[in-house]
Amino acid sequence: MSQEQHFSSLLSQRGARTAACRDFLYDKMVQVFSNMYHPENNPKGIVNLGTAVNSLMEEEVCQRLNRGDAFRVMAHHLHYANFSGIDELKEAVADFLNRHFKPLEPITPAKISTMCGATGCLDGLAHVLCDSEDVVLTPTPVYSRIQTDFLDVANVKVEPLELLDEEDFEDRTFSLQPEAVERHVKELRAQGRRVRAFVLVNPQNPLGEVYSPALLTQLLNVCARNDIHFIVDEIYGLSVHDENTEFRSVLSLNLPDPKRTHVIWAMSKDFGLAGLRVGVILSQCPGVHEFFHNACLFRTIPWIVQHAGATLLKDTVWCDEFYLPTYRRRLAHNYHMACDRLEAMGTRVRRGSAGLFIWFSVKSFLCPVTMEEEGVLLQEILDGGLYIVQGKVLYCTSPGWMRLVFTVTEKELDEGLDRLRAVLAARKLRLAMKEP
Template identity: 25%
Template sequence: MVFKLNNQLLSKIATGNGHGEDSPYFDGWKAYDEDPYHPTKNPKGVIQMGLAENQLCFDLIQEWLKNNPKASICTPEGAEEFRDIAIFQDYHGLPEFRNAVAKFMAKGRGNRVTFDPDRIVMSGGATGAHEMVAFCLADPGEAFLVPTPYYPGFDRDLRWRTGVQLIPVECESSNQFKVTRKALEDAYDTAQLDNIRVKGLLITNPSNPLGTILDRETLKSIVSFVNEKNIHLVCDEIYAATVFSQPDFVSISEIIEEEVECNLDLIHIVYSLSKDMGFPGFRVGIIYSYNDAVVSCARKMSSFGLVSSQTQHLIASMLSDDEFVEKFIMQNKKRLATRYSSFTNGLAQVGIKCLKTSNAGLFVWMDLRRLLKEQTVEGEIALWRVIINNVKLNVSPGSSFRCTEPGWFRVCFANMDDQTMEVALSRIKTFILKSKEAKMSVKKLCWQGSLKLSFSSRIYDEIISPHSPIPHSPLVRART
């Protein structure tokens, strides 16, 4: 006899939808998983452009690994250290690991600041780091302000298990989505009216999904804001070393060392090696807090999601190689700049614009507002379904990032080789040209007075309408 599980026997987390998997952001992943592109085995499959992964410098990593076999305890050269690494390690982490990460963080910020290894707390990726910070700073029902558009995973990372709320700080394309003091004040006042206690402000710098950096004056204004409100500032800086053109990245750690009035206990940095080094599978997340109590609490919490000692050992060896790190950072910036230029130039050939202030990250913020059937979220999702089903590209709609202006899409460009990028561009160009041809055809028919058709209904309902709904999968993905 088979018994069905009674959901009343499970927790609210187990039966709820707090993870946020049921969204276009994750649905795009499922569509790719069911029909992944391969240049020979499946050339008509979905190309993955929803994954913010850095694969442009793996050859440098592979070369280093071949030249440094002792760094791994799973090689004949490194086997002598197997026992010392394999036995129990406490949650402070290997000293050499914390020292190497602190040094790498400084190099990624131009050595304009230094970081204390004793303030570094490790976590299972930035996902775990963000959740630990939320647990340390806020109680269930309290809130963080978050400028929009923001990474969809924040709803999972900060809200799902902590009970913390996120309150959007609405930013607009009219000023390149800049975070203004007025927008911060408006969001804070709205929370006060709703009787919600604001405990902090979360910023991503460089931004995901915009690929922009916060300038020095904006950062000073933000520090002034949190200091006046006596709330915490959590700075996600996981894309710090992906800035590939001017202006340079400015870390919050630089701002607080200047003549800016600030309570250092309010400042916390989240970092990882997932983006700058391209190591998301290693799950190396970092919390760097200027607050002693947060460091102490987070370190105790880290025992639930430690970085393996084997990974710590390898990372410590690699990041302690100054010559390699310098070469990697320089080449990473150079290759990102080249790929960004190639991809945006290809889009520009068919009149597609991207946010012009982007100079960092692994993606572009693509403007397809003129292609929307209607300027609504529903219109954006309709276009997104066409792109998934017909164009066969997994791109992420702006509404998934809480963008208030329909028609923006995040498109990742650093997780593929040059050939795949050219295939993706070719598909986009074909799609845009067909759209233009349909529009011209409709205009001609209307001018001739033979038919009263609108461009929007023609293009979506007949010429490039989606053939099938997005497939759903029981798999829960935790990707960025």
């Protein structure tokens, strides 16, 4: 009996379906949190390089939030407010993103709704843009909650567009081609399925790819031709660690179908504030914001938290002159150090330009090269005291790829890489002993 069938005698159909949903990243995170590594308090605990948490500027962010102006509780914070976002936060977000995303048309508070995190934003868009059983298309490998954010509550199906571990004409693997998107949309429609949206993470998770304005324009045109929504999650937009790469928001481009283009941003990754749950939807479709005016009652961010987020974003000197340049230096340092060490272990790193993670292949340590063997190796790594994420969980169809998060303290990153090196060295020795 499936879990859904087990729940069905007590719950509604939709309740049983949601209760039965299981997300590997969330379940594993909860498991790891019960035995987290700490250099003094729990040195034998699990080093977490699997959860996409950014703690590179943790101390500095805490100092800024604890100055007294961010979490200073006023009487009006105890009362109801605009559930889709208070004016203070919307104005702060608009000003901040106008400076850093450089939109072609200025972002105004009227184009903004706020939700509890990017997950809340995606779930909200699933409800307002799609009906139950509708389809959205997304390139894979991808952050696995894209699937569950659309499916768990809204029951919107996510159809993968599989990017392959094969080199394209630019010698890049996992290449995204606009022609493949359009072809897949037409194939799904020929099957009688209702395709409502194309969902892109840019910069991409787990590839670390920053998609070019030319490619984004082509993708926007594909969506416009086919009357489907273009949803782009730009949550890593300010986490670029390659000094030769510029992130361009889709808002900086000519939009062929502005009312079907929706951008998500949050403070969870670029500012390491996952616990504050400040998510933002930028849309030029009035109906979307009318929906959130009502629906945000169920997903609202506490007023005091909105005030804290606004206080931080409004501090332009701290954000622009201190935080972002310092953060990017630390991001680049950890990234290059981790890549060099991974390559020294014998893994193949697919070098990226942004984000909190490294996408690397351990195919040379698999025998046979199968998804099952990938899972065996992952368990060996976990038994060795390190949590990272296997490619299969991120809907990668090529065995041997894994994602490692490098935005932790240097001591923790060093410890995690030492543990990975020990596991891979032991496996390499065992494989060598099996050779004739």
